[in-house]
Amino acid sequence: MKVLLGVTGSIAAYKALELARLLKRQGAEVRFVLTRSALEFVTPLSCQTLSGYEVYVDQFVLTTGIKHLTLCEWADILVVAPATANILGKAASGIGDDLLSTSLLSCQKPVLFVPAMDEGMWDNPIVKKNVAILKNNGFRFVDPVVGALASGKIGRGRFPSVAVIGKKIVSIIDKHRDLGGKKFLVTGGRTEEDIDPVRVVTNRSTGLMAAELIQAIFCRGGTVKAIVGEAACQLPDGMDITRVRTSAEMLDALKNDFSWCDCLIMAAAVGDYRPLDQSSIKIHDEKFELSLKKNIDLLKEITKEKGTRIVVGFSLETSDQLARAQHKMNKKNMDIVVFNTPAAIGAERAAVSMMKRNSEKEDLGDQTKWQIANRILDECILLMDSKACK
Secondary structure, three states: OEEEEEEOOOHHHHHHHHHHHHHHHOOOEEEEEEOOHHHHOOOHHHHHHHHOOOOEOOOOOOOOOOHHHHHHHHOOEEEEEEEOHHHHHHHHHOOOOOHHHHHHHHOOOOEEEEEOOOHHHHOOHHHHHHHHHHHHOOOEEOOOEEEEOOOOOEEEEEOOOHHHHHHHHHHHHOOOOOOOOOEEEEEEOEOOEEOOOOOEEOOOOOOHHHHHHHHHHHHOOOEEEEEEOEOOOOOOOOOEEEEOOOHHHHHHHHHHHHHHOOEEEEOOEOOOEEEOOOOOOOOOOOOOOOOEEEOOOHHHHHHHHOOOOEEEEEEEOOOOHHHHHHHHHHHHOOOEEEEEOHHHOOOOEEEEEEEEOOOOOEEEEEEEHHHHHHHHHHHHHHHHHHHHHO
């Protein structure tokens, strides 16, 4: 993967160095194009050290090749991160007065803008118009997120997570199908049930599968809301995530948001049991017996109001995987069930199988959870297409 990384004059320019480092770790080649304003925030030496390549600033240099042509021919994608209002305005208006803007005009490869600016500037109607022009002409964006800005204010305009940008780049290069704004509700993590004010009954789920699903939906142009219990992984910044702890809290959140979505992906490891009695004080007995009772089956409960929505569930079993998956699919009114073993817990890769209603089981083999997430989304959008045609 060859990434031409354009950097403009934003306080977030230093994060382009983090992005380059991430891309290099993933095996990408990175070359920098800096605007004159970017030089106020990062140095060519830093960019060259990280990329291992010459850094380009000047439009007119006495070297072989016309730089705004040869660089774009070399690259698989041109990423402008951070992108200021100035470069967005130039690109939308067809202005080419430096190396980066002329590269944008001549580039025949995918182009991704990652804007970063103050909220007032991002909300300016002229900037919004320029962004709309660019999006309508096929340019891709990772929009800024809400957070602390250089002005000291909290608002939308903050540079997104470099991890999300990296995944967006991969999604574009891999030509994943756009989700067209479809609304996805994702649950993830694990629930906890209190024994006393200190101790809980829980499981070992880390929430990584849900985190990858959230990012994959976002990167592929879907709209995502997430309901996440306790998680041992980093959740993506700037996303609409509701945090819960118990099974009852997750059910309440599901009831609030289920009517909103086109597709529910139930990746959470919801505890099957909770203590029959909960102590209001910390237990100090030398011997303690714990009686458990069944929790409400969240997926079975929520799919009573399923309608035309697509529902995806997971089945983790140590034996009789296929039979259990088929039983869960019918009992919980699922369209797709993904099943695996405890070996998937906390792992970055997993060997999973998938089954759709009235279809044979398909073994996906050993894949990263990012790959699994995208395969699930591929199947979801196919089901949405088939329902739309009926």
